Amino acid sequence: MDFEDTPEEAEFRAEAAAWLKENGVPKQADQSMATRRGDPTVVPRAREWNAKKFEGGFAGISLPKEYGGRGGTRLQQVIFNQEESNYAVPPNIFSISHGMAVPTLLTYATEEQKQELVPATLKGDDIWCQLFSEPGAGSDLAGLRTRSERDGDDWVINGQKIWTSGAHYADRAILVTRSDPEAVKHKGLTYFFLDMKTPGIDVRPIRQVSGYSGFNEVFLTDVRIPDSQRLGEVGEGWQVAITTLMNERVASGEKPAPNFDEIFSLAQQLDTEEGPAIEDKAVRDRLAKWYIQTRGIELIRMRSMTAMSRGERPGPENSIGKLVASFKRQDIAQFGMDLMDMGGIMQEADDSPMSALFQNAYLESPGSRIAAGTDETMRNILAERVLNLPREPRADKDVPFNELKAGTVRSGD
Numbered sequence: 370m371d372f373e374d375t376p377e378e379a380e381f382r383a384e385a386a387a388w389l390k391e392n393g394v395p396k397q398a399d400q401s402m403a404t405r406r407g408d409p410t411v412v413p414r415a416r417e418w419n420a421k422k423f424e425g426g427f428a429g430i431s432l433p434k435e436y437g438g439r440g441g442t443r444l445q446q447v448i449f450n451q452e453e454s455n456y457a458v459p460p461n462i463f464s465i466s467h468g469m470a471v472p473t474l475l476t477y478a479t480e481e482q483k484q485e486l487v488p489a490t491l492k493g494d495d496i497w498c499q500l501f502s503e504p505g506a507g508s509d510l511a512g513l514r515t516r517s518e519r520d521g522d523d524w525v526i527n528g529q530k531i532w533t534s535g536a537h538y539a540d541r542a543i544l545v546t547r548s549d550p551e552a553v554k555h556k557g558l559t560y561f562f563l564d565m566k567t568p569g570i571d572v573r574p575i576r577q578v579s580g581y582s583g584f585n586e587v588f589l590t591d592v593r594i595p596d597s598q599r600l601g602e603v604g605e606g607w608q609v610a611i612t613t614l615m616n617e618r619v620a621s622g623e624k625p626a627p628n629f630d631e632i633f634s635l636a637q638q639l640d641t642e643e644g645p646a647i648e649d650k651a652v653r654d655r656l657a658k659w660y661i662q663t664r665g666i667e668l669i670r671m672r673s674m675t676a677m678s679r680g681e682r683p684g685p686e687n688s689i690g691k692l693v694a695s696f697k698r699q700d701i702a703q704f705g706m707d708l709m710d711m712g713g714i715m716q717e718a719d720d721s722p723m724s725a726l727f728q729n730a731y732l733e734s735p736g737s738r739i740a741a742g743t744d745e746t747m748r749n750i751l752a753e754r755v756l757n758l759p760r761e762p763r764a765d766k767d768v769p770f771n772e773l774k775a776g777t778v779r780s781g782d
Protein backbone atom coordinates (compact mmCIF):
# COMPACT_ATOMS: atom_id res chain seq x y z
CA MET A 370 0.00 0.00 0.00
CA ASP A 371 1.31 3.49 -0.89
CA PHE A 372 0.86 6.15 1.79
CA GLU A 373 2.44 8.97 -0.18
CA ASP A 374 1.20 10.74 -3.30
CA THR A 375 3.25 10.18 -6.44
CA PRO A 376 4.92 13.44 -7.66
CA GLU A 377 2.05 13.91 -10.18
CA GLU A 378 -0.59 13.31 -7.49
CA ALA A 379 1.19 15.74 -5.13
CA GLU A 380 1.26 18.37 -7.88
CA PHE A 381 -2.48 17.95 -8.51
CA ARG A 382 -3.22 18.06 -4.76
CA ALA A 383 -1.28 21.33 -4.44
CA GLU A 384 -3.18 22.83 -7.38
CA ALA A 385 -6.55 21.73 -5.93
CA ALA A 386 -5.62 23.02 -2.45
CA ALA A 387 -4.54 26.40 -3.86
CA TRP A 388 -7.79 26.76 -5.83
CA LEU A 389 -9.90 25.79 -2.80
CA LYS A 390 -8.00 28.23 -0.59
CA GLU A 391 -8.81 31.02 -3.00
CA ASN A 392 -12.44 30.08 -3.62
CA GLY A 393 -13.72 28.10 -0.59
CA VAL A 394 -14.70 28.92 2.99
CA PRO A 395 -12.63 27.01 5.58
CA LYS A 396 -14.76 24.64 7.67
CA GLN A 397 -14.50 26.29 11.10
CA ALA A 398 -15.75 29.62 9.75
CA ASP A 399 -19.12 28.20 8.68
CA GLN A 400 -19.60 24.82 10.38
CA SER A 401 -23.39 25.14 10.29
CA MET A 402 -23.51 25.10 6.48
CA ALA A 403 -23.39 21.32 6.39
CA THR A 404 -26.20 20.85 8.88
CA ARG A 405 -29.04 22.92 7.38
CA ARG A 406 -30.28 20.22 5.03
CA GLY A 407 -33.83 21.49 4.54
CA ASP A 408 -32.77 25.07 3.92
CA PRO A 409 -34.34 26.31 0.62
CA THR A 410 -31.09 28.08 -0.24
CA VAL A 411 -29.18 24.78 -0.37
CA VAL A 412 -29.95 24.01 -4.04
CA PRO A 413 -29.04 27.48 -5.39
CA ARG A 414 -25.90 27.56 -3.22
CA ALA A 415 -24.92 24.08 -4.37
CA ARG A 416 -25.44 25.07 -8.03
CA GLU A 417 -23.35 28.22 -7.49
CA TRP A 418 -20.47 26.30 -5.86
CA ASN A 419 -20.60 23.67 -8.61
CA ALA A 420 -20.54 26.32 -11.37
CA LYS A 421 -17.44 27.80 -9.70
CA LYS A 422 -15.77 24.37 -9.74
CA PHE A 423 -16.75 23.97 -13.41
CA GLU A 424 -15.14 27.30 -14.30
CA GLY A 425 -12.04 26.32 -12.29
CA GLY A 426 -11.78 22.95 -14.10
CA PHE A 427 -12.71 20.88 -11.04
CA ALA A 428 -16.18 19.57 -12.00
CA GLY A 429 -16.07 16.17 -13.66
CA ILE A 430 -12.33 15.81 -13.05
CA SER A 431 -12.09 12.28 -14.50
CA LEU A 432 -14.43 12.97 -17.42
CA PRO A 433 -13.37 13.79 -20.99
CA LYS A 434 -12.51 17.39 -21.88
CA GLU A 435 -14.74 17.40 -24.97
CA TYR A 436 -17.80 17.13 -22.70
CA GLY A 437 -16.69 19.75 -20.18
CA GLY A 438 -14.61 17.52 -17.88
CA ARG A 439 -10.94 17.87 -16.99
CA GLY A 440 -9.70 14.68 -18.66
CA GLY A 441 -8.00 13.63 -15.41
CA THR A 442 -8.14 10.40 -13.42
CA ARG A 443 -10.57 8.96 -10.88
CA LEU A 444 -7.81 9.21 -8.31
CA GLN A 445 -7.54 12.96 -8.95
CA GLN A 446 -11.28 13.19 -8.27
CA VAL A 447 -10.73 11.43 -4.94
CA ILE A 448 -7.82 13.77 -4.11
CA PHE A 449 -10.00 16.81 -4.87
CA ASN A 450 -12.82 15.38 -2.69
CA GLN A 451 -10.34 14.92 0.17
CA GLU A 452 -9.13 18.51 -0.09
CA GLU A 453 -12.68 19.85 -0.51
CA SER A 454 -13.77 18.06 2.68
CA ASN A 455 -11.71 20.65 4.63
CA TYR A 456 -14.07 23.38 3.41
CA ALA A 457 -17.63 24.31 4.37
CA VAL A 458 -19.23 23.59 1.02
CA PRO A 459 -22.98 23.10 0.40
CA PRO A 460 -24.19 19.46 0.46
CA ASN A 461 -23.22 17.58 -2.69
CA ILE A 462 -26.51 17.30 -4.57
CA PHE A 463 -24.70 16.30 -7.78
CA SER A 464 -23.56 12.80 -6.88
CA ILE A 465 -26.31 11.12 -8.95
CA SER A 466 -25.87 13.63 -11.80
CA HIS A 467 -22.08 13.42 -12.07
CA GLY A 468 -21.41 10.01 -10.56
CA MET A 469 -24.20 7.98 -12.16
CA ALA A 470 -26.08 9.78 -14.97
CA VAL A 471 -22.99 11.14 -16.75
CA PRO A 472 -21.00 7.85 -16.89
CA THR A 473 -24.15 6.09 -18.17
CA LEU A 474 -24.75 8.75 -20.84
CA LEU A 475 -21.11 8.62 -21.91
CA THR A 476 -21.43 4.85 -22.39
CA TYR A 477 -24.84 4.65 -24.07
CA ALA A 478 -26.04 8.06 -25.42
CA THR A 479 -25.56 9.29 -29.00
CA GLU A 480 -22.82 11.84 -29.69
CA GLU A 481 -25.44 14.58 -30.11
CA GLN A 482 -27.07 13.69 -26.76
CA LYS A 483 -23.70 13.66 -25.00
CA GLN A 484 -22.90 17.14 -26.33
CA GLU A 485 -26.30 18.45 -25.26
CA LEU A 486 -26.57 16.83 -21.83
CA VAL A 487 -23.14 16.26 -20.29
CA PRO A 488 -21.66 19.81 -20.18
CA ALA A 489 -24.95 21.23 -18.79
CA THR A 490 -24.91 18.51 -16.13
CA LEU A 491 -21.28 19.04 -15.16
CA LYS A 492 -21.90 22.76 -14.86
CA GLY A 493 -24.85 22.09 -12.53
CA ASP A 494 -27.52 23.61 -14.82
CA ASP A 495 -29.16 20.17 -15.00
CA ILE A 496 -29.62 18.12 -11.84
CA TRP A 497 -30.53 14.45 -12.28
CA CYS A 498 -32.42 11.99 -10.08
CA GLN A 499 -32.42 8.20 -10.16
CA LEU A 500 -35.83 6.56 -10.78
CA PHE A 501 -34.81 2.99 -9.87
CA SER A 502 -36.29 1.79 -6.54
CA GLU A 503 -39.94 0.86 -6.22
CA PRO A 504 -42.14 -0.19 -3.29
CA GLY A 505 -41.36 -3.84 -4.15
CA ALA A 506 -37.88 -3.45 -5.63
CA GLY A 507 -34.88 -2.07 -3.71
CA SER A 508 -32.12 -4.54 -2.85
CA ASP A 509 -33.85 -6.75 -5.40
CA LEU A 510 -33.89 -4.01 -8.04
CA ALA A 511 -34.51 -6.41 -10.91
CA GLY A 512 -37.94 -7.08 -9.40
CA LEU A 513 -39.19 -3.68 -10.59
CA ARG A 514 -42.65 -3.42 -12.15
CA THR A 515 -42.94 0.04 -13.76
CA ARG A 516 -44.13 -0.75 -17.29
CA SER A 517 -42.87 0.67 -20.57
CA GLU A 518 -44.93 -0.11 -23.68
CA ARG A 519 -43.94 0.78 -27.22
CA ASP A 520 -46.37 3.07 -29.10
CA GLY A 521 -45.04 4.09 -32.53
CA ASP A 522 -41.88 6.16 -32.02
CA ASP A 523 -42.69 6.62 -28.34
CA TRP A 524 -42.76 4.59 -25.16
CA VAL A 525 -45.59 4.96 -22.64
CA ILE A 526 -44.56 4.57 -19.00
CA ASN A 527 -46.84 3.67 -16.07
CA GLY A 528 -45.81 2.83 -12.52
CA GLN A 529 -44.46 4.08 -9.23
CA LYS A 530 -40.95 4.79 -7.99
CA ILE A 531 -40.01 5.58 -4.40
CA TRP A 532 -37.14 6.96 -2.29
CA THR A 533 -36.13 9.13 -5.26
CA SER A 534 -33.57 11.56 -3.79
CA GLY A 535 -33.88 15.11 -5.09
CA ALA A 536 -36.79 14.41 -7.49
CA HIS A 537 -38.46 17.58 -6.14
CA TYR A 538 -35.70 19.77 -7.59
CA ALA A 539 -34.27 17.52 -10.34
CA ASP A 540 -34.41 18.64 -13.97
CA ARG A 541 -33.85 15.19 -15.50
CA ALA A 542 -33.95 11.52 -14.54
CA ILE A 543 -32.54 8.13 -15.37
CA LEU A 544 -35.24 5.45 -15.34
CA VAL A 545 -35.40 1.64 -15.47
CA THR A 546 -38.64 0.01 -16.60
CA ARG A 547 -40.03 -3.43 -17.42
CA SER A 548 -40.72 -3.65 -21.15
CA ASP A 549 -41.25 -7.43 -21.35
CA PRO A 550 -42.95 -9.14 -18.37
CA GLU A 551 -42.76 -12.48 -20.16
CA ALA A 552 -38.96 -12.55 -20.08
CA VAL A 553 -37.00 -13.69 -17.00
CA LYS A 554 -36.45 -11.09 -14.31
CA HIS A 555 -33.09 -9.63 -15.38
CA LYS A 556 -34.11 -9.60 -19.06
CA GLY A 557 -37.05 -7.57 -20.31
CA LEU A 558 -35.90 -4.33 -18.66
CA THR A 559 -35.40 -1.15 -20.70
CA TYR A 560 -33.60 2.02 -19.61
CA PHE A 561 -34.43 5.66 -20.50
CA PHE A 562 -33.58 9.22 -19.61
CA LEU A 563 -36.26 11.88 -19.39
CA ASP A 564 -37.09 15.47 -18.55
CA MET A 565 -38.76 15.72 -15.14
CA LYS A 566 -41.23 18.26 -16.63
CA THR A 567 -42.64 15.61 -18.99
CA PRO A 568 -46.46 15.46 -18.53
CA GLY A 569 -47.67 12.59 -16.31
CA ILE A 570 -44.93 12.83 -13.64
CA ASP A 571 -46.22 13.45 -10.12
CA VAL A 572 -43.54 14.02 -7.46
CA ARG A 573 -44.69 13.68 -3.84
CA PRO A 574 -42.07 14.50 -1.19
CA ILE A 575 -41.78 12.07 1.73
CA ARG A 576 -41.45 13.83 5.07
CA GLN A 577 -38.64 12.25 7.07
CA VAL A 578 -38.10 12.05 10.81
CA SER A 579 -35.64 14.97 10.55
CA GLY A 580 -38.50 17.18 9.29
CA TYR A 581 -36.71 17.44 5.95
CA SER A 582 -37.92 15.87 2.69
CA GLY A 583 -34.86 14.60 0.87
CA PHE A 584 -36.57 11.90 -1.14
CA ASN A 585 -39.91 11.36 -2.86
CA GLU A 586 -42.52 9.06 -4.27
CA VAL A 587 -42.73 9.52 -8.04
CA PHE A 588 -45.86 8.40 -9.88
CA LEU A 589 -45.61 7.97 -13.65
CA THR A 590 -48.95 7.97 -15.49
CA ASP A 591 -48.98 7.62 -19.29
CA VAL A 592 -45.63 9.39 -19.50
CA ARG A 593 -44.55 9.48 -23.18
CA ILE A 594 -40.84 9.19 -23.93
CA PRO A 595 -39.46 9.22 -27.48
CA ASP A 596 -37.51 6.09 -28.40
CA SER A 597 -34.47 8.36 -28.97
CA GLN A 598 -34.29 8.71 -25.15
CA ARG A 599 -33.70 4.99 -24.69
CA LEU A 600 -30.21 4.08 -23.44
CA GLY A 601 -29.06 0.63 -24.56
CA GLU A 602 -31.06 -1.97 -26.43
CA VAL A 603 -34.67 -2.90 -25.69
CA GLY A 604 -34.57 -5.62 -23.00
CA GLU A 605 -30.95 -4.82 -22.06
CA GLY A 606 -31.80 -2.30 -19.32
CA TRP A 607 -30.21 -4.44 -16.61
CA GLN A 608 -26.80 -4.13 -18.27
CA VAL A 609 -27.25 -0.33 -18.46
CA ALA A 610 -28.38 -0.21 -14.81
CA ILE A 611 -25.24 -2.15 -13.81
CA THR A 612 -23.12 0.53 -15.55
CA THR A 613 -24.94 3.16 -13.47
CA LEU A 614 -24.61 1.22 -10.20
CA MET A 615 -20.92 0.39 -10.75
CA ASN A 616 -20.31 4.13 -10.68
CA GLU A 617 -22.39 4.67 -7.53
CA ARG A 618 -19.54 4.33 -5.12
CA VAL A 619 -16.27 5.90 -6.18
CA ALA A 620 -14.14 5.99 -3.02
CA SER A 621 -14.82 9.47 -1.76
CA GLY A 622 -12.86 11.79 0.46
CA GLU A 623 -15.99 12.84 2.29
CA LYS A 624 -15.80 12.65 6.07
CA PRO A 625 -19.44 13.15 7.07
CA ALA A 626 -19.53 14.74 10.51
CA PRO A 627 -19.73 13.90 13.33
CA ASN A 628 -16.67 11.71 13.05
CA PHE A 629 -13.93 10.90 15.58
CA ASP A 630 -12.64 14.51 15.65
CA GLU A 631 -16.03 15.93 16.60
CA ILE A 632 -16.83 13.40 19.36
CA PHE A 633 -13.27 13.75 20.74
CA SER A 634 -13.59 17.51 20.82
CA LEU A 635 -17.05 17.26 22.45
CA ALA A 636 -15.67 14.96 25.17
CA GLN A 637 -12.86 17.45 25.81
CA GLN A 638 -15.31 20.34 26.20
CA LEU A 639 -18.01 18.72 28.34
CA ASP A 640 -18.20 18.34 32.10
CA THR A 641 -20.41 15.61 33.55
CA GLU A 642 -21.50 15.26 37.21
CA GLU A 643 -18.44 13.07 37.78
CA GLY A 644 -16.02 15.53 36.18
CA PRO A 645 -14.64 16.17 32.66
CA ALA A 646 -16.16 13.71 30.13
CA ILE A 647 -12.74 13.05 28.59
CA GLU A 648 -11.55 11.55 31.91
CA ASP A 649 -14.44 9.10 32.17
CA LYS A 650 -13.22 5.54 31.53
CA ALA A 651 -16.41 4.53 29.68
CA VAL A 652 -16.07 7.57 27.39
CA ARG A 653 -12.40 6.85 26.76
CA ASP A 654 -13.24 3.24 25.90
CA ARG A 655 -15.76 4.37 23.24
CA LEU A 656 -13.33 6.98 21.90
CA ALA A 657 -10.64 4.31 21.52
CA LYS A 658 -13.04 2.09 19.58
CA TRP A 659 -14.03 4.90 17.19
CA TYR A 660 -10.40 5.95 16.74
CA ILE A 661 -9.51 2.39 15.69
CA GLN A 662 -12.49 2.18 13.31
CA THR A 663 -11.71 5.61 11.81
CA ARG A 664 -8.07 4.67 11.24
CA GLY A 665 -9.14 1.33 9.76
CA ILE A 666 -11.46 3.07 7.29
CA GLU A 667 -8.66 5.50 6.34
CA LEU A 668 -6.31 2.60 5.66
CA ILE A 669 -8.94 0.82 3.58
CA ARG A 670 -9.40 4.03 1.58
CA MET A 671 -5.62 4.18 1.10
CA ARG A 672 -5.71 0.65 -0.27
CA SER A 673 -8.43 1.62 -2.71
CA MET A 674 -6.46 4.75 -3.77
CA THR A 675 -3.32 2.66 -4.24
CA ALA A 676 -5.27 0.33 -6.57
CA MET A 677 -6.53 3.32 -8.58
CA SER A 678 -3.08 4.88 -8.66
CA ARG A 679 -1.80 1.65 -10.28
CA GLY A 680 -4.64 1.73 -12.80
CA GLU A 681 -6.52 -1.13 -11.10
CA ARG A 682 -10.18 -1.12 -10.12
CA PRO A 683 -10.86 -0.80 -6.39
CA GLY A 684 -12.07 -4.13 -4.95
CA PRO A 685 -14.80 -4.93 -2.45
CA GLU A 686 -13.01 -2.83 0.21
CA ASN A 687 -15.50 -0.01 -0.42
CA SER A 688 -18.20 -2.29 1.01
CA ILE A 689 -16.22 -2.62 4.28
CA GLY A 690 -15.83 1.17 4.45
CA LYS A 691 -19.52 1.78 3.77
CA LEU A 692 -20.67 -0.80 6.32
CA VAL A 693 -18.42 0.37 9.16
CA ALA A 694 -18.60 4.13 8.47
CA SER A 695 -22.39 4.38 8.38
CA PHE A 696 -22.87 2.37 11.56
CA LYS A 697 -20.08 4.30 13.31
CA ARG A 698 -21.71 7.64 12.42
CA GLN A 699 -25.02 6.54 13.95
CA ASP A 700 -23.23 5.27 17.06
CA ILE A 701 -21.21 8.49 17.50
CA ALA A 702 -24.28 10.67 16.94
CA GLN A 703 -26.26 8.82 19.61
CA PHE A 704 -23.40 8.90 22.13
CA GLY A 705 -22.80 12.62 21.50
CA MET A 706 -26.46 13.43 22.18
CA ASP A 707 -26.38 11.35 25.37
CA LEU A 708 -23.23 13.14 26.55
CA MET A 709 -24.87 16.53 26.00
CA ASP A 710 -27.78 15.37 28.17
CA MET A 711 -30.69 17.89 27.89
CA GLY A 712 -28.60 20.07 25.55
CA GLY A 713 -28.56 17.20 23.05
CA ILE A 714 -32.17 17.84 22.04
CA MET A 715 -31.43 21.28 20.51
CA GLN A 716 -31.81 20.87 16.74
CA GLU A 717 -31.39 24.41 15.38
CA ALA A 718 -27.90 25.06 14.06
CA ASP A 719 -28.18 28.79 14.88
CA ASP A 720 -28.90 28.09 18.57
CA SER A 721 -26.56 25.20 19.15
CA PRO A 722 -24.34 24.14 16.22
CA MET A 723 -22.80 21.23 18.13
CA SER A 724 -26.04 19.54 19.25
CA ALA A 725 -27.63 20.25 15.84
CA LEU A 726 -24.73 18.46 14.21
CA PHE A 727 -25.15 15.36 16.39
CA GLN A 728 -28.94 15.35 16.30
CA ASN A 729 -29.23 15.75 12.52
CA ALA A 730 -26.68 12.97 12.07
CA TYR A 731 -28.65 10.79 14.48
CA LEU A 732 -31.81 11.27 12.40
CA GLU A 733 -30.09 10.90 9.02
CA SER A 734 -27.62 8.10 9.69
CA PRO A 735 -30.07 5.15 9.63
CA GLY A 736 -30.85 6.18 6.03
CA SER A 737 -27.20 5.95 5.01
CA ARG A 738 -27.18 2.33 6.28
CA ILE A 739 -29.88 1.62 3.65
CA ALA A 740 -29.10 3.93 0.68
CA ALA A 741 -26.72 2.63 -2.01
CA GLY A 742 -26.90 -0.90 -0.57
CA THR A 743 -28.10 -1.94 2.89
CA ASP A 744 -25.86 -3.30 5.65
CA GLU A 745 -27.02 -6.82 4.72
CA THR A 746 -26.27 -6.24 1.03
CA MET A 747 -22.74 -5.10 1.97
CA ARG A 748 -22.34 -8.22 4.15
CA ASN A 749 -23.54 -10.43 1.29
CA ILE A 750 -20.98 -8.83 -1.05
CA LEU A 751 -18.20 -9.39 1.48
CA ALA A 752 -19.34 -12.97 2.20
CA GLU A 753 -19.60 -13.96 -1.46
CA ARG A 754 -16.79 -11.97 -3.09
CA VAL A 755 -14.19 -11.75 -0.31
CA LEU A 756 -14.78 -14.82 1.83
CA ASN A 757 -15.97 -16.94 -1.11
CA LEU A 758 -18.92 -18.30 0.84
CA PRO A 759 -21.69 -19.95 -1.23
CA ARG A 760 -23.92 -17.58 -3.19
CA GLU A 761 -27.56 -17.11 -2.21
CA PRO A 762 -29.91 -19.51 -3.98
CA ARG A 763 -31.58 -17.91 -7.02
CA ALA A 764 -34.90 -19.70 -7.32
CA ASP A 765 -36.16 -17.06 -9.77
CA LYS A 766 -33.29 -17.35 -12.25
CA ASP A 767 -35.04 -19.05 -15.18
CA VAL A 768 -38.67 -18.14 -14.43
CA PRO A 769 -40.56 -15.59 -16.60
CA PHE A 770 -41.16 -12.42 -14.56
CA ASN A 771 -44.96 -12.58 -14.85
CA GLU A 772 -44.93 -16.08 -13.31
CA LEU A 773 -43.04 -14.98 -10.18
CA LYS A 774 -44.95 -14.52 -6.94
CA ALA A 775 -44.32 -10.97 -5.64
CA GLY A 776 -42.06 -10.73 -2.63
CA THR A 777 -41.05 -14.38 -2.49
CA VAL A 778 -37.72 -14.30 -4.29
CA ARG A 779 -34.36 -12.64 -3.90
CA SER A 780 -31.81 -12.58 -6.67
CA GLY A 781 -28.67 -12.02 -4.66
CA ASP A 782 -27.37 -9.76 -7.47
Ligand SMILES: Cc1cc2nc3c(=O)[nH]c(=O)nc-3n(C[C@H](O)[C@H](O)[C@H](O)COP(=O)(O)OP(=O)(O)OC[C@H]3O[C@@H](n4cnc5c(N)ncnc54)[C@H](O)[C@@H]3O)c2cc1C
Pocket residue numbers: 498499500501502503504505506507508509531532533534535584736737739740741742743744745746749761779780781
Ligand atom coordinates in the same frame (compact mmCIF):
# COMPACT_ATOMS: atom_id res chain seq x y z
C1 LIG B 1 -31.58 8.13 2.09
C2 LIG B 1 -31.96 7.24 0.93
C3 LIG B 1 -31.87 7.72 -0.37
C4 LIG B 1 -32.25 6.92 -1.45
N1 LIG B 1 -32.19 7.45 -2.71
C5 LIG B 1 -32.61 6.69 -3.77
C6 LIG B 1 -32.65 7.25 -5.10
O1 LIG B 1 -32.31 8.42 -5.31
N2 LIG B 1 -33.11 6.48 -6.11
C7 LIG B 1 -33.49 5.19 -5.91
O2 LIG B 1 -33.86 4.55 -6.90
N3 LIG B 1 -33.48 4.63 -4.67
C8 LIG B 1 -33.06 5.36 -3.60
N4 LIG B 1 -33.07 4.82 -2.33
C9 LIG B 1 -33.59 3.47 -2.15
C10 LIG B 1 -32.53 2.45 -1.79
O3 LIG B 1 -31.75 2.08 -2.91
C11 LIG B 1 -33.29 1.25 -1.20
O4 LIG B 1 -33.96 1.69 -0.04
C12 LIG B 1 -32.35 0.11 -0.86
O5 LIG B 1 -31.81 -0.46 -2.03
C13 LIG B 1 -33.08 -0.99 -0.05
O6 LIG B 1 -34.23 -1.38 -0.70
P1 LIG B 1 -35.63 -1.43 0.05
O7 LIG B 1 -35.84 -0.12 0.74
O8 LIG B 1 -36.65 -1.85 -0.94
O9 LIG B 1 -35.48 -2.52 1.16
P2 LIG B 1 -35.50 -4.10 0.92
O10 LIG B 1 -34.62 -4.44 -0.23
O11 LIG B 1 -36.92 -4.56 0.88
O12 LIG B 1 -34.83 -4.60 2.25
C14 LIG B 1 -35.54 -4.75 3.48
C15 LIG B 1 -34.61 -5.43 4.46
O13 LIG B 1 -34.29 -6.75 3.98
C16 LIG B 1 -32.88 -6.90 3.86
N5 LIG B 1 -32.56 -7.72 2.68
C17 LIG B 1 -33.01 -7.53 1.43
N6 LIG B 1 -32.49 -8.46 0.60
C18 LIG B 1 -31.68 -9.23 1.35
C19 LIG B 1 -30.85 -10.35 1.06
N7 LIG B 1 -30.75 -10.84 -0.17
N8 LIG B 1 -30.13 -10.89 2.09
C20 LIG B 1 -30.22 -10.38 3.34
N9 LIG B 1 -31.00 -9.32 3.67
C21 LIG B 1 -31.71 -8.76 2.68
C22 LIG B 1 -32.33 -5.49 3.69
O14 LIG B 1 -30.98 -5.39 4.08
C23 LIG B 1 -33.26 -4.70 4.61
O15 LIG B 1 -32.84 -4.81 5.95
C24 LIG B 1 -32.70 5.60 -1.23
C25 LIG B 1 -32.78 5.11 0.09
C26 LIG B 1 -32.43 5.92 1.15
C27 LIG B 1 -32.54 5.36 2.54
